[in-house]
Amino acid sequence: VQSIIEARGDFNGKVLSLRHDDLKALCTLVGGDIPTGVAQLRSWGVMIDGPEIPDDPLGH
DSSP states (O other): OOOHHHHHHHSSSSSOOOOOHHHHHHHHHHHHHHHHHOOOOOOHTOOOOOOOOOTTTOOO
């Protein structure tokens, strides 16, 4: 997460906007695919808002 903050120059300290590639990388680290990773991030309380994530976010 720190590398995302530094790459974006986002030093607000409260909210970090994620791009798709950021989300994909984080989800890989915490749960595998995007829906599983998002569910895990939400269960930890670190992802509290944003668009709903479809089961297949890439539309495959």
